[in-house]
Structure formats: C-alpha cells, structure tokens
Amino acid sequence: MLQETLVKDWLVETLPYEVMWLDETGKLLYANEKFRNRLGYNKAELLKLSIFDINPTVTQESWAKHWATVKREQTYYFKGSHKSKSGKFYEVEVFTQFFSNNRNNIICAIVNDISHSSFYKSLMDSTQDIANVGGWKLNLQDGSIIATTEALKIFNAEDSEALTPANIIHQFKDPEKIKNLLRGVMRTSAAYDEVLETKGHPSKFIRAVAKPVLKGDKVYKIVGVYQDITERQLKENNLQLFKEVIDNVEDLIYVFNRKGELIHYSVSVMNQLGYSKKQLESITIFKLDPTITEKWWKEHFNEIVDKGLLRFEWLALKTDGTKFPVEISANHLRYNGEDYNCAVIRNVTERKKRDLKLYEALEEIKSLKERLEHENEYLQEEISDKINADNIVCKSEIYSKVLEQVHLVAPTDTTVLITGESGTGKELLASAIHTNSLGKNRALIKVNCATLPKELIESELFGHKKGAFTGAVTDKVGKFTLADGGTIFLDEIGEMPIDLQSKLLRVLQEGEFDELGGTRTIKVDVRVIAATNRKLEDMIKEGTFREDLYYRLNVFPIYNIPLRERKEDIPLLAQFFLEKFSSKAGKAFKRLSKKTVDALMAYNYPGNIRELENLIERAVIVENGTTLNTGSWMPTTSGPIKTAELLTFEEAQKQHIIEVLKRTDGKVSGVNGAAGILDMNAKTLFAKMKKLGIEKQTVFKS
Template sequence: MDIYSDELHIAGTLMDNLPYEVVWLDSSGKIIFANTMFCKETGYSRKEISYLRIEDINITVTPESWKQHWEEVVQKGSLNFIATHKTKDGKFYTGEVFVQQFSFRGNRFICATFREITETSFYKNLIENTRVIGSVGGWELNLQDGSLMATACALNIFGTDDTEDLLPSRIIHQFADTERFRTLLGQVMRKGVAFDEVFELKGSPPRYIRAIAKPILKADKIYKISGVYQDVTEIKQKENDLTLYKTIIDNAQDLIYVYNDKAELLHYSESLIEKLGFSKKQLDGLTMFDLDPSLTPEFWESHFRELRERGSHRFEWLVSRKDGTKFPVDITASQLKYYGADYSCAVVRDITAKKMRDLELYEALQEIKSLKERLENENEYLQEEISSKINFKNIICDSEPYKKVLMQVDQVAPTETTVLITGESGTGKELLASAIHSNSRRKNRPLIKINCATLPKELIESELFGHKKGAFTGAVTNKMGKFALANGGTIFLDEIGELPLELQPKLLRVLQEGEFDELGGTKTIKVDVRIIAATNRDLKEMLREGLFREDLYYRLHVFPIYNLPLRDRRDDIPVLAQFFLEKYAAKAGKAFRRLSTQTIDCLMNYDFPGNIRELENLIERAVIVENGTTLRPGSWIPEKDVLVRPCGFVSFETKQRDYIIEVLDHTNWRISGPNGAAAILKMKDKTLFAKMKRLGIEKQVGLKVKT
C-alpha cells in the first residue's frame, strides 16, 4: 500500500494484536488496511485485500448505500450495527460492527471494528425475541461521549427508528410528567440514584411505560447509565379497571361480602363499616359466625350446598349490628370459583323501608275495610232517614203541581224507556234523573252522569265513547268511555242541547243499535244502557235552526218530563227552605231550628229566577250572617224592589228579563248573526247566553200566540 508510512506501520502492528477484525476504508469504499484477524477470517492475503472494495466483503453494499453510509458516519462520527461478511471461499458469518471516522494527513477514513457473533446469535435472538414479546427494550447511555445505544424494541416502544430520540434531552418530553422524569434522570446521572417507576406517555389513548435506570460505575465514577423501557399499558389498564371496580363496590349502598366455605370474610365493601358499626381493623379479623351469632354450622353447610347446586341463593334475613340491633335484609348470594376453591359473593340490601311500607299498607287496608263496613252501615241508616223525609229518596215536595211531575217519574221509572227532562236551570233535573234510576230495575248498577256543556268540544267524544292509545295527540293510554262504564245501568246526559252536531249521529246509533266505536278502535262495542237526557234549551227551535238532529230528538223525546220552576210550585218553598236551614246549620255549627213567619212570607213573595239553586244559596248565606234558633228576615233577604208586588211594579232584573225576551221574540229567538238578538242589544253572543242563563230565560217563556 503506497500510503504506508512509519506511523501507519506502527498503527498496523497495534491493530494486528487486537482480537477483533479491523479494516480501514476510504471514501470510495476501497480497503486500504486490514489487520491479521480480518485476513484470517475472510481467507484473503494482505495483497489480495489491497485490491478489494467493501462490496466484495459485504454483498449487501451498493455504491449508493455506501455513499449514504459514509455521509452518516461523517455526520455522526460513529455508528454501531450488525453486518454479514462473505469469506473468500463463499461462506458467510455475522458480526457486530463499530465504525468511526478519522483523519490522516488531510484525508478522511473509516475504521471499522468487527466482532463475530454468529456462534452466540441464537441466544441473542432468543433474548431479543423475549424482549419483544414482553415489550421490553434496553438502552445504554455513555456519559463520556454522550452516545446512546438502544435495542429495536426500545425504539419501537416510542415509535421511532432514530436512536437519538431516546437521548435524555428528547425522551423527557415523551412523558406527561416531564419534570419528574427529568429529575430522576438527573439523579441517576449525577448521584447514581437508580429508579424504577411507571410513567404515562403524552397523547391519546393513554399509554404507560415502566422506566428503569441504574448507574454503571468505573471505580467511583459514573461513566454509563443502563436502562430498560417496558410498555405496561395493558397491565396498568387492568390495574385501573380493578381500582374502578373496587371503587364501585365500596360506594355501593348495598352491603357486599366475599367469603369462603369456611365462613372466613375475605373481602367486603366500605358500606359494612358504616352500616354495621365495626372498624376496618375489627372486620378484618372476623368470620361470618362472628358477625352473625345466629348462624349455625348446619345452616352454613346447607347454604353452600345450595350455592354449588344452583349457582345462587336468595333469601331474607336479619343482620346484626355491633350494638346488637338488627335490621331486615334481602340477600342474593352467588357462587364463585377461584383456584379450585368455592367462594360466595353476597349482595345484601336493607329492606327496612320496604317492610315499613308493607306494614303501613296492611294497616291502611285494614282501616279501609273497617271504614267500608262503617260506611255501608251509615249509608243504610241515611237512606232510611232520607226516605222518611223526601219522595223518591231525594226529592222534597209539598205542592200539588209538583206531585204531578213526580207521578210521571213513578210511571216511567220501572220501564226501560228513554226520558227527556226539560226545564229552567236550577230546578233539579238531575234529582229527577236520580229518582228514575233509583226506582228502576237498574238501580244496582251505576248511574253515570255527564254534563255536555262543561266538556271541551274536542274531548267530549273521548269522554263519552272512550279512545285507544295513540288515537290522537295526548292519548298516551287507553281510556274507557262513560257509555262503557254505564253498561247495564243508566247514563244521564245533562245539557244535551250542547252536544256537538257531529257527535249526534254517534249518540243516535247507541239509542237505536246499542253499539258504538271507540276513537282509534277497530272493534264495535255493544252496550245495554238506559239514557236519560236533560236540557234547559228549546230543542224544537234548535231543530228549525239546524243545530239538533230531528231523528235524535224524537229518539230522546219518548217520555218528556217538564220540571216546574220554583215560582210555579210556591207551596214547596217553606219545606225546601226548612230542609236547607237544617243542612247548613249543622255544617256551620249554628243552632237554627225553624224559619219565622215573616221569613216565610218574604220567600213566598220572591220570584226566584234562579229556582231551587238560588233558594239554597240564599239560605246558606242567611245561616252564615244570622244567629239564633229561629231564622228571621235580615240583610240576606232580596231587596224589596225584586219582590213580587201587587201594584204592578217589578224589579230592574225582571224588567231586563222581559226586554231581552221581547227582543228574542222579534228575532224569532235567533241570537247570533247580524240580525240576531246579540247584535240588536249590542253585546257578544256569549255575554247574552250567560245573562239569559242567569235570568232563567228559555224559549218557552217568550212564546206568544200570534194572530
């Protein structure tokens, strides 16, 4: 070799004494020197080697890869890697290569040291595979030159192929707790304090890395740091899961026991401490027999036998506290198998509140039963008392005109005939309907009452005939209609004149066929119902105005009963007033027993446009404002100008009533519209209807014979 010099000869002699293969290469990849060990292993003489290039020894090298390799060595100064060499006779062997760049007389060269590892490669591969399987990667930091070596697994853990990414200045930023890791690395490098801790990596999902580092000393000086990284994410996740499950168990309101067939308490929820009154130290030394002295070996053997046979055992029990008190519980015990041994996990729920509710319910049912019997006895007594005072058990009558009305009730009650009751508001049409039902063959079945005027138009069909769930917005459940409830009994349709025209055919069908369809239903329902209807309106006039069906009218008008206004049955005023006096005196705790003659005269001279309802309200007011045993006239008596006077003068309300009737006669009792009574009187339709109802104005009052 023409560049040999004295210095090179001296260096070559030193290299020949090394137990490793040493070779020098120039930037083109030409071998310019090889020591004796290199010649021996490859099988080439020194002369033959002087003609060789690196690609003759390492067949994986190409001019392009050598150029990149040279630049990397120049840039980094040194490299460490595994390579395979080819001998002169074509055999291959593997070794660990350490290359370093150096200069000689102004020229750059690479010195490569090669140590054969073929014989130990099996063991090294085995170790490396074990590290990969265990997600364990090793690294070593040289504190003298700052270089770092790392295994492939260590690089893979951090998702890099650059060893420099594992240098302290870079690796600390991989961890969520950067400052903690920086501190530990500083302590191991400066003070030689080893560490072994688990750190969370930055990013999502979370990953956990076990980091181990310890110093390597030469004499008393730290010159290297050896370490291990292990991905323990799966282990950490299981630990977190176990912590979560334990937290859930400890926060459960129920008591949770884990015990074995020897009755040893192995684990328990924190709720036991508070509920039973024991400390944790005390519980840790107790058995199930200690916790519950009432347990017997026979029961315990039977308990575990059932667990083995059925897998679970549920029963109620009384659990003892430390202070000796007990409380009822519901226990669900489930069998567990662990390392071939039998265990049980028992969930124990305090049912004290449930037992108290059951007791209260039982006591309430007993009280209801007692009250029911008492109510039945009292009802029987009251029925006998009322029957002795009023006709048909609920109607007071002392006048001849009204006895004729009651005679009609007596005639029609035993039949199945449909009844139409007409008359002014407040005359007691509902009482007549109750009397008809109470004296019919249906008296043991219900009397269902419904006021057509009080129900919204959009709900009256559902109320009468029922609906299925989802039939319309808001129909969240099935609803039984009043006709279905009245099956076998009687239904009283008050204010029948207010029934919407579109529903009248459905009512007619019930009258004619005894059947109807629910809203949203698919099945026709058959019913056996007697119908009693009532109204204070003139249905014949409504027929002429097209507001009421003619066929329905005649179906209802089979047996009409006109309920007289109070002014046409004045002889009943004293007896009714006496009845109301006794009723409200008892309620108010007053001592009234009778009405004075002057009071009766005042009442008899009053026209009572509100009928019996007005009389009842009047007496109730009198009981409130007056005192004594005899009710005498007072401020509660209507003003004198509203009393009936023989001289012909009438009250303002009477005059107002007569004028409204006169206007109604003029409009042929048409209320709405441009030519209706409301327009002439310059008031709203609803206002006129309300005033007519208050004054007791009905069509029949204004009927006049025209000539």
C-alpha cells in the first residue's frame, strides 16, 4: 500500500503539467513541483495560499459559481490568468475534475501555461481583418507588454518596452492624441483605428489600431497593431492636394470617356452651372448640352485623340436655361488602356464685355477728338518740372525757402530737427541733407522710433552682446555703429521713451555710447537728423521729453510746410506720381486733364503729399486711358482744413492699422497678413499693436 502511494505521488509530480487540488473554500490542498516552480513558491508557502492569491480576478461569488459548475459537470475546461509570486500574470488553460473521498470534496486542476501561444493566436484572431503586421499585447494587470518583430522594426525599437504607453507616445508628432487614444481604450474600452505621423526625418505614417480584451466589465489587456502605411498615405496626400487644386479653380473641369459619360468634375461645375452632386453622378455630355449629338461627339473625341489638344469657343448651359460664353481646352488623356477627354472650360463673359466696350470706344474716337485736342492744348503748356537732384518736386517760391535751408546746412555736421505735419516728406529732406553732406559716401541709416517696441529701441540703436537679455542669442550691431562716418535719421523722435533719451543725449554730446551687455565704450562720428510731427515743447511741459535733448536736437530747425501752403507744387507732384505709378502698373497714362488738376488744386490735403500720392496711385488702378480724368477716386470734400478734425500721429497710426486688420480679418503675420501689407516685421507690428491698445475686440467691435 505504501509502495502504491509512492508511485501515485511520483506520477503526479512528474506529469508535464501543473497540478493543484483545492477545497470548497478555494484553499490549496496540494500542488506539484512544476506548479510551484511556475508560480515561484516553495511547498510550505504555497499551501498557505488560496485560489484568490493565484488568480486575483476571482471573487468569492465567482468561485462559488465555479465550484457548483465543476461539481455538477464533474469535469470542466476554461482559460484564465495566474499571478506568480513576483507579480507577473500569464495565460493558462485549466482542466478541472471533481472528486469526493470520505465526504471530502476537492477539485483537481491540471494547468497548462499557454501565455506564449495564446498571445499569437489572440493576435491573429484580433488583427486578421486589418493587417497581420506589427502586433502587440499590453497586460494591464502588471503593465507587461509583448510585441512582434515587425512592430519593433516599425519604430526601430530593440525591445517591447519601447512600445509601452509611457514610451510610445513620444514616437509621434502629436503625443497628446495617442495618449488620449490609449487612455480611452484602457478606461472606457474605446477601441481605435487612427493614422498618426511619427517624429523624425523623414517621418512615417502609422496606422495604429487597438481594442480592449474584457473580463466581465473590466479591461485587463489590450491587443493592437501598428502598420507602416507611409507610401500609401503620401500618395493619398498627393491625390488630395491635386483634388483640392482642381476643386478650387474657377475654371470648370470635366473628364469624359468615349461614351460621353462624366467620370470626374470640379466643384466649380456645381457652383457655376447649378447642378447638385446627385444630378452629376450619372450624367452624360448629351444631358449637359442637348445641342451635342452622338455623331458630333464621336468625331470630336476622335479629333482630340488624334491631335492631343483642341481649343475652341462655346456657349455653356446652366440648369436655369441661361447660357454664357466659354473658352474650352480639350485634352486627350489615356489611363488604364482607355481614352478620356479632359476639358478645361473658362468663363470669358467679362472678356467679351471688355471687347465690346473697346469696340464702342473706338467708334467714339471721332467724337472725342475735339475734346482731346482741347486737353492737349493745356497739357502742351510749358510745365517747369523743377525736380532737384534730391528727388524733391517743387516750383513754389515758399517751398524753395525750405530747400535753401537744406542746402545751407547740408555741408556742415550740424544736428538738424525737421518738424511738420505727417506726410509732408520729412524723410526726403533728410535724404537731401545727407546727399549733399560731407559724409554722403557713407550710409544714411533710417530709424522709425514709432514702429519699434519700447523694449527693442535701445538694442536697435546701440546694439547688444549675446546673452545681454532673454532672446539675445547673438551679438547685434546697433544703428549708430552702422552710421559711423555717415548720417542717422531718427524719424518720429517724439516717440522715444523718456528713459532712453539720456543715452541719446550722451551720443549727441560726447559721441559715445555703451552696448547692452558690453564692456567697452564705443566712439562714433555720426551726423544726427531727427524729425517729428509732434510739438516737443508741449511734451517737455508734460515731462515726456527731455528739455536738454530738445536743445541738442534743435540746433538747426527746419519746418516742412504742409501741401496746402504750397499748392503751386500740386500739378508737378501729381504728374510725377502719375508717371511713377503708371509705369509700375503697366498703364498708359501720360497726362492729367485740366479738370483733374483743378480738382486736385481745390482740395486741402490733411494727409499732405502722402495723401496726394495715395490718391494718384488709386486713380491709376481704377482708371484707364492716356489722360487721367476725375472719377470716384477724387476726394469728396474740400475747403479750409479744420484743425479740430486732425488726428494725432498715434491716433492715425492706430486707425490705419485697424483698417488693415479689418481687411485681413485680423490676420497679422503670414501670407496676406497685415504685417506684409504694412511692410513691417510681424513682431514689430505685434508690439506696436500692444502699445496702441489694438486688440481683436477693438478691430471687430463694429
């Protein structure tokens, strides 16, 4: 009997399976060595455990149901998970049998570790409908992950740890998106199938698929697939780009086969002809244009195939029955062994209207001859284009006195302060002074103090060393250094911050300054010309401008008179601007009509020369011909200027920037942004907007 018992024990211990016995409470009564070794416990330790220690997913309620099932069925087979002493989970298949011996009821369980084979079988089952590449499985019980070789190759990873949620999110350009996807599948069982782009050069497009594996209502593992679809995605992106291009052109684009069936079309076909998408799904050329016969289409198609390209004019038909003239370019395409007609159709209604107007204009030439001759008599009068070498247009006696001051001071190195209203051409006077100065062969450096952010003016004028402040990643040479031996023009000097004026005063008095972050004093020989449209005397009283700086700048003051006080120059200036903008716009304007000159002379120009220049530029754009006549571009008000209606320089700047922002729908930088229109650096414009208190709600409040 003893011998028989020993043989039975030996047989159980040497079985190629893990064996355990449990009682009705779930307590372990016996476990063979193979089972103990797999879990990592010794015999004494194991006999202190229960099924709830080995499989933490089992509850008292589920164990009671399981015991009843095995007792009823006598034998029972199922799959589950076991937890080792180290805390690792692994897949098992279990064959159980119910025994009753001397009123002692037990379950004998034969356990087989199937974690390895189970993963690949599960992977195949889960991914066969999407792609058998790059599989992975994440065990949420212990955080362990296993992955196929293909999955590691996709991410150039050496082991599966690189694919854990904490690591894999950093592989993608949008880590937040993959993080949210993984969080969703873990917490709410939300499976996903997304295309994501990786980091790196070149990047990859990865199809990421994952679905949860549930035990009851809890997710205890996730099975997923990664598939490299870069080549396919790039092709799709290119196709989408081409489609976007086609759909956004104004021209109508059709693709017909030999039978006349519509194969493809641009969105403009629906927009311009009035068809719905459903109507175009099965339409033919014969329904689009009932005037086309099958015989004509056959001959037309054969001609396209023979010549490759045909151009002709036609009348296109809308769904409401109206027609409009078009120009058609019909191209032969061959794809997959079939011939197609790709027709590009351009609406030429406006061109036809222009042609008709041109014909009517030619018919009226005789009636206009007398009028043109009359205007020529005026235009043939000698106009003294007294445009000096400094590109300043002038024939008025009053403005010649201003130019005399320019020529008097130019040869000296005296500091000059140019005052006057905005738009009077103060910068031109500064250029004229420099051009006639001893330093004319050196640079004229121009700085607009109003457009520079307060924080950057000092750096812009005097330069800085690398690391002098946040963002100073390299050395910067200041404008005074660049102007050494030449001239610096400080436009809108009244906008210079009060705390920086002392540094400017030092340059004027001593000819020296210190760079930001520098360790040595820099000596320069610079002629300073300043300009402003503000009353600096008032600013001195307000404490916003230094009195000593004002007297250093006001050594030789020049007041640039407004255009309304030198009206004799308006015809000359207008003709100058007409020739300038006609050349740039490719227009044929040669002269101004007498009526136009009279109208220009009658206006007071609160915006001075700049306003006149803008008027002529606008006129060149909207008018045509060789003689500029009056039109909608002319200002509607005249009479004496009202000082109360004038804006300050800052108010005018603010108003102009807001108008530009309205046209760009609030867009500041980038293509068609306000910065480009204003010819300013985007950062500079942002700073200027902040200074002037311009915000989106300011721009769009009305």
